[in-house]
Amino acid sequence: MSTPVSARPATAALKTQDRTIDAAPALEVEGLVKDFHSGGLFSRAAVRALGGVDLAIRKGEIVALVGESGSGKSTLARCIARLEKPTAGRILLNGTDVLKRDRFQASREYRSQLQMVFQDPFGSLNPVHRIEHFLTRSLTLHGKAGTPAQLRTRLDELMTTVGLTPDMLNSYPHELSGGQRQRVAIARALAVEPEVILADEPTSMLDVSVRIGILNLMRQLRDEQGISMLYITHDLASARYLADRIAVMFAGELVEEGESLDLLANPAHPYTRLLVSAVPDPARTGSYDPHERAALRAAVMESASCAFDGDPEQRCSATEPVRHRVGDPANEHWVRCHLYRPPATAASHALSAEPLESAERPDTPPTDESRTENKASS
Structure with missing residues (x-):
């Protein structure tokens, strides 16, 4: 069985190049399962979208959740935001276990602590309202509007925080670019002063x-306001640039997790290696091996690498893969795969409570060449 997040002690803060992340988790997910049902009333088949996901996000930390389309990333975010009801888990x-509280009575309080930024900046804003309406409504619903003078000051502050000018409050969504609309969506999330933001691509x-x-x-929001974020993406270049840690999702399960630079430099799961190999990298020019890539694809698609594939003759089908430590015992890099073989000089360790010393965070933004639709089918 996978290790519950709450059972993993955190005794020290995670240190990065220029800041320290609080060891206390802001958000924890334990054994989260989500089944979708299809078919008629008397023949309802269940499709498992999430299979026992464990994930923790520390205070002031950005965790990138990566994987191809259909792997369950957005479903996990919607369950955390309580837009979907999980089948099981915490x-x-x-x-505080939010699933034990009434969904409607506690929704306003919960959403004042956790907000979601959606993928589509063109569909998330009602075209008949001005920008001022979206921000004012959020502030009013959560009791943060104050007096008219305080409201005006707060609206101006929100627009300035996300890099927009206050005069844009009188604009309609169609008068803004896609990037400006997404900044408005972020401002709307910030209006309630949340502790956690879920950013879905x-x-x-x-x-x-x-x-x-x-x-x-x-x-900037992470560094200046200490907001924790779950950044969902299939772009490994942006995940490397933005996130403190990366969690890799495959077929509704987390298969690998670690500090961003370490995980991308030393991918251990066949699926992670396949994703990394799909990213254009000038440093790898001349080292591309089509035979190795074909072998990785086979390892991902064949039953030997996929848990619970229904074949009782395969070990991956009969037993759940355990977590293996990757690299140094003090590392927080782990992988769940029966195919993983640790070096002969290092044993496979359980997840340690020791903090992970982060490598230097890249300050260079991802280039056009490194920004790609990282899908295993590419």
Whole structure:
């Protein structure tokens, strides 16, 4: 069985190049399962979208959740946001199990602590309202509007925080660019002063030229306001640039997790290696091996690498893969795969409570060449 997040002690803060991340988790997910049902009334088949996901996000940390389309990333975010009801599992915000509280009575309080930024900046804003309406409504619903003078000051502050001018409050969504609309969506989320933001591919529908502005804004919010974020993406270049840690999702399960630079430099799961190999990298010029890539694809698609594939003759079908430590015992890099073989000089360790010393965070934004639709089918 996978290790519950709450059972993993955190005794020290995670240190990065220029800041320290609080060891206490802001958001924890334990054994989260989500089944979708299809068919008629008397023949309802269940499709498992999430298969026991464990994930923790520390206070002031950005975790990137990566994987191809259909792997379950957005379903996980919607379950955390309580837009979908999980089949099983726990969601803890600051140690409180939110699923034990009434969905409607607690929704306003919960959403004042956790907000979601959706993928489509063109569909998330009602075209008949001005920008001022969206921000004012959020402030009013959560009791943060104050007096008219205080409201005006707060609206101006929100627009300035996300890099927009206050005069844009009188604009309609169609008068703004895609990047500006996404900044409005982020401002709407910030209006309630949340502790956690779920960003579901916030840059995927934007032009390449404006993506870096949104990524830099998210970094600024993390560094200056200490907001925790779950950044959902299939773009490994942006995940490397933005996130402190990366979690890889395959077929509704987390198969690998680690500090961003370490995981991308030393991928252990066949699926992670396949994703990394799909990213154009000038440093790898001349080292591309089509035979190795074909072997990785086979390892991902064949039953030997996929848990619970229904073949009782395969070990991966009969038993759940355990977590293996990757690299140094003090590392937080782990992988769940029967095919993983640790070096002969290192044993496979359980997840340690020791903090992970982060490598230097890249300050260079992802280039046009490194920004790609990272799908295993590419």
